[in-house]
Amino acid sequence: MEGHFHSTDRAGLVLMGQPDMDGLTLHNGIEIPGVLSFLTHGRWVKEVKGLSDFPRDEWPSNVPLLYYSYHIMAGLGTLFTLMMGLSALQLVRGKLWQSRGLLWVLMLALPFPFIANTAGWMTTELGRQPWLIYGLFRTADGYSEQVTPSNVWFTLIGFMGMYALLSVLYFFVTTQIIAKGPEEV
Amino acid sequence: MDTLWFCLLAAMLATYVVFDGFYFGVGILHLFAARSAAERQQVLHSVGPVWDGNEVWLVALGGTMMAVFPKLLATAFAGFYLPLMIVLWLLMFRALGIELRHQVADQLWEQFWDVAFAAASFLLASSWGQHWGTLYAE
Amino acid sequence: MLESLQVRPWTVGFVVLAAGGIYAARRYCLSGSAGKAFLASCLYLYAMMASRASWVFPNVLPGRESSAGLTAAVAATAESTLVQTLYWWVPGMCLALGYTWLVYRALPGKFLVGDGAGH
Numbered sequence: 001m002e003g004h005f006h007s008t009d010r011a012g013l014v015l016m017g018q019p020d021m022d023g024l025t026l027h028n029g030i031e032i033p034g035v036l037s038f039l040t041h042g043r044w045v046k047e048v049k050g051l052s053d054f055p056r057d058e059w060p061s062n063v064p065l066l067y068y069s070y071h072i073m074a075g076l077g078t079l080f081t082l083m084m085g086l087s088a089l090q091l092v093r094g095k096l097w098q099s100r101g102l103l104w105v106l107m108l109a110l111p112f113p114f115i116a117n118t119a120g121w122m123t124t125e126l127g128r129q130p131w132l133i134y135g136l137f138r139t140a141d142g143y144s145e146q147v148t149p150s151n152v153w154f155t156l157i158g159f160m161g162m163y164a165l166l167s168v169l170y171f172f173v174t175t176q177i178i179a180k181g182p183e184e185v
Numbered sequence: 186m187d188t189l190w191f192c193l194l195a196a197m198l199a200t201y202v203v204f205d206g207f208y209f210g211v212g213i214l215h216l217f218a219a220r221s222a223a224e225r226q227q228v229l230h231s232v233g234p235v236w237d238g239n240e241v242w243l244v245a246l247g248g249t250m251m252a253v254f255p256k257l258l259a260t261a262f263a264g265f266y267l268p269l270m271i272v273l274w275l276l277m278f279r280a281l282g283i284e285l286r287h288q289v290a291d292q293l294w295e296q297f298w299d300v301a302f303a304a305a306s307f308l309l310a311s312s313w314g315q316h317w318g319t320l321y322a323e
Numbered sequence: 324m325l326e327s328l329q330v331r332p333w334t335v336g337f338v339v340l341a342a343g344g345i346y347a348a349r350r351y352c353l354s355g356s357a358g359k360a361f362l363a364s365c366l367y368l369y370a371m372m373a374s375r376a377s378w379v380f381p382n383v384l385p386g387r388e389s390s391a392g393l394t395a396a397v398a399a400t401a402e403s404t405l406v407q408t409l410y411w412w413v414p415g416m417c418l419a420l421g422y423t424w425l426v427y428r429a430l431p432g433k434f435l436v437g438d439g440a441g442h
Contacts, residue, residue, distance in 0.1 A: 144263035155270045162274055169281070173288045186406065187399040191383065193412070195376035199369045204423075206368065207361075235426055245419070252408045256398040257383045321379055 001070045001127050002036060003029065004050050011036035011048035019067045024052055060129040069122040076116040083109060190253045197249060201242035202313075208236050212279065212306025216299060225299065229283060236283070240276070265316060272312050278305040327378045337374035341367050 003014045005024045012031035019026055034044045041048070051059060060066055087106060090096040097103075128134070132142040211232050219225040250258045262269060282302025286295055328334065344367030351360035379385055382392035399405060 144259070144266070146260075146263040147266045151266050154267070158270065158274065162277060166277075166281075169285065173285065176289050186402055186409075187395045188380075189409075190399065190405055191376070191380060191395045195372060196369075199372035202372065203365050203368050238423065238426065241419075249408070249412065253400060253405060254383060254395070254398040255400060257393060260384055260393060260398075317375075321375060321385060 001066050001123065003067050004036065004048060005052055006050040007047055007053050008050070009037060009045050009047040010034045011040070013039070014071075016071070019064050021063060058130065060126055062126060066123060066126040069119040069126065073116050073119040073123060076112050076119070079109075079112070080116075187254075194246070194249060194253065197242065197246045201239075201246055204239035204242055208232050208239060209306045209310045212282075212302050213310065216303045222295070226287075229286070232283075240280075261320070265320075268312065268316055272309065272316075275305045275309045275312065278302075279309060327380065331377060334374060334377040337370045337377065340370035341374065344368075344370055 003017055003019045003026045004011060005019075005026070010033055012033040013035035014026060015030045015032065017026040017029035017031075037046050037048050038044050040046070051063070083105060087096060087102060090099050090102060128139075130138050130140065132139045211228060215225060215228040219228045247258070278301055282298045282305060286298040286302070289295075344363050344365075347363035348360045348367060351357075351363055381394045381396065383395050383398050384393040386392040
């Protein structure tokens, strides 16, 4: 998740980088030194254990995806904080409705919360693997034996179909509402 | 203590049936009982504000079962996986029917969602009956 | 079911209550008091579910052979968990029932055709 492969003290918080699973290293990493140790332990110098210190069969199965989804979520979160801070500042100054640039940014940032939300959930569920309950219960041991894979495929495709239908309906209804315009105050 | 919880769970299930039951009935009957658009509106308004809360009794039942009878939850929901998923989709359709109906002022749209609401209510009622019947048939 | 009836013959009372509920619902509906008809049908539903639950007990999930069913004792969590869940359940249920009562009281009377009430 943090792209932290080997244990170090004064572990840094990685801002950007590409994890390399073959070399177990982070390419082109930009990191703020010491922050990860501080966030984990409350002290700038304590050691943070790296991924290679855990047994191989306890690693999540897809580390790069986990890494990217976490960083997308955190990055978008920072973006939101900045955007909203700026907007709050402008609102207090009474200039929000006139700052067209900021308003455009706010409007165009519409899909980002959904993306951040999804990325966050992906982080949680990818990062928990292979454990269902950490240290006690693996996902491979926890499935229902009554439910066959074909059942799960059927319901998965069914849900995808339902959600596709729902998104089309949402789009349609929302454009109708937008086309009607705001109500007379 | 587990006897007490058995009775409490049965009471919660019965409460869900009471609260959602009249909503099923409204769904099934509103195509027959309400002829004009205004009457349909009236029928839907009779359940409008409260149906969300009524659904929650089902969720509460599931949550309480998880805390109290987890093996029952696991066995029943795993064994009934497909039927319960279909019930879930029908619940979604029913909710869609009542909420989307008045979003677009079009005859065909309203009629479609009316029929969807009625069909989903009918299928839901019969599905629940099938579930409990299958579970408790001798 | 027959074994349950032998052990607990008083559960036939639920069936009587359920039948009474149907009869009362029909009577009240014809005489025009819709509220009482609704309550009678609620009685019917509760009595029907109670009769079924009492006949199934102690199984919560009956199997084809009576020994293969899942009993309440096996399915339940530990005693302490049940007690603690009860401590949470009672206030929660009071909240839920109180809210339900409030909401149904707060809604106005019967809607008439032509009311443009917001939904």
